[in-house]
Amino acid sequence: MTAPADDVTARLTDFVAALRSHGVRIGTGETVDAARAVTALGFADRESLREGLAATLLHTAGQRQVFDPVFDLYFPRGVGGPDTGAVDRDELRDKLVAALAANDTAAMAALAAQAVDGFGGYGSSPESDGWSSYQTLERLRPQTLFARVRDTVREGDGGPGFVDRLLDDEIRRRIDAFRAQVAAEARRRVAEQRGRDRIARRAVAPTADRVDFLYAGKDRLAELRRTVGPLARKLATRLAARRRRAARGSIDLRRTLRGSLSTGGVPMRPVLRRRRPVRPELVLLCDVSGSVSGFSDFTMLLVQALHDQFSKVRVFAFVNRIDEVTGLLEHGTADPEGLQARIRAEATLTMWHGSSDYGAALGEFAERYGDSAVGPRTTVFVLGDARTNMSDPNLAALRRISARARRVYWLNPEPRGQWGTGDSAAPAYAGLVEMHECRTARQLGALIERLLPV
Numbered sequence: 001m002t003a004p005a006d007d008v009t010a011r012l013t014d015f016v017a018a019l020r021s022h023g024v025r026i027g028t029g030e031t032v033d034a035a036r037a038v039t040a041l042g043f044a045d046r047e048s049l050r051e052g053l054a055a056t057l058l059h060t061a062g063q064r065q066v067f068d069p070v071f072d073l074y075f076p077r078g079v080g081g082p083d084t085g086a087v088d089r090d091e092l093r094d095k096l097v098a099a100l101a102a103n104d105t106a107a108m109a110a111l112a113a114q115a116v117d118g119f120g121g122y123g124s125s126p127e128s129d130g131w132s133s134y135q136t137l138e139r140l141r142p143q144t145l146f147a148r149v150r151d152t153v154r155e156g157d158g159g160p161g162f163v164d165r166l167l168d169d170e171i172r173r174r175i176d177a178f179r180a181q182v183a184a185e186a187r188r189r190v191a192e193q194r195g196r197d198r199i200a201r202r203a204v205a206p207t208a209d210r211v212d213f214l215y216a217g218k219d220r221l222a223e224l225r226r227t228v229g230p231l232a233r234k235l236a237t238r239l240a241a242r243r244r245r246a247a248r249g250s251i252d253l254r255r256t257l258r259g260s261l262s263t264g265g266v267p268m269r270p271v272l273r274r275r276r277p278v279r280p281e282l283v284l285l286c287d288v289s290g291s292v293s294g295f296s297d298f299t300m301l302l303v304q305a306l307h308d309q310f311s312k313v314r315v316f317a318f319v320n321r322i323d324e325v326t327g328l329l330e331h332g333t334a335d336p337e338g339l340q341a342r343i344r345a346e347a348t349l350t351m352w353h354g355s356s357d358y359g360a361a362l363g364e365f366a367e368r369y370g371d372s373a374v375g376p377r378t379t380v381f382v383l384g385d386a387r388t389n390m391s392d393p394n395l396a397a398l399r400r401i402s403a404r405a406r407r408v409y410w411l412n413p414e415p416r417g418q419w420g421t422g423d424s425a426a427p428a429y430a431g432l433v434e435m436h437e438c439r440t441a442r443q444l445g446a447l448i449e450r451l452l453p454v
Contacts, residue, residue, distance in 0.1 A: 212413075306448075
């Protein structure tokens, strides 16, 4: 299968632009390599083309979550629907059982197209105004076919064959793959009606580092935790470089002018002040309630991974009471997904109710730990949305902490436009300390790099 060169060039550049809009860094050289891959591979084998473009354009395995759905939009399996007419639900489910049992991906793709054509259309026009993968899957309910697929596989093998647990996991994987094919088919149909570029921008999930902490599901939070190590190594390298530059010190004007007497008053050799390299201390105060907990968990794990950059790191968690969790964090690094459970089980975070009370937590920290944990070398980070549930924000406590610390920063995972709405005391706190919007891992990495002391 061939296509006009101009059409291929335009489609490839649009494809690259769509990937860039989702945060995938692609340079000119990589785009040229992708064009060479298209020339070498052609369009006869779509999956070979997919892998060739992925090899030339992507840098990490995590970027496949963006790449694959965007590829399906710009290099679709087909155009339009299968035009199968009325689709019988029970017959389609029977065919799907056979395809899942045989792991026939081609048959599964054809059935996904038939399912969307038969069950996914909505609207008033004869050809449908739109297509919905959710509606398709709700009517077809492939997850309920699990037992039938397992029995079919066993009958075909003449016995259990797989270890039961491995077989169950494999069947679930095949059902998930079919659900993904339905989603891809529905996106393709909508893209034909409304334009590929628009659907690529709005209907494709962003990379993990661009996912909003407050709305990230369990799967995305788990994916984010896996990025802690690489991100920490990158930040540690940059912090070390900043520390080396800072160690040179600023110009000592008096000694420079004194040295310039031998050159007729021309300061040929600037003299720098000697700077003692003293590693700073870091304190984190983390709200671990509700949806904010994912943001706090990720930040705690990231800072713990950077602990070698500081002379001391202490971490405190709170809901409406505050407790130190530094030791729990160190022990929990081997199991980051269990960190939240460990903190809630072993730390004293709540009393009377389970809602955030920033005023009570800040007051308790200032009273119990302020003198011992905060000093002139300490930088304090407060992590939370500043929603006090209509309780006293206790600005005096934050003022006391700020007076003792070197710097205090507040990282707020809510959009700036929501600060001050409802029970948010963000504007009041922002009047005392420097508050920054921090909604994604990408923003967090940039802020950590810029704000962490050296």
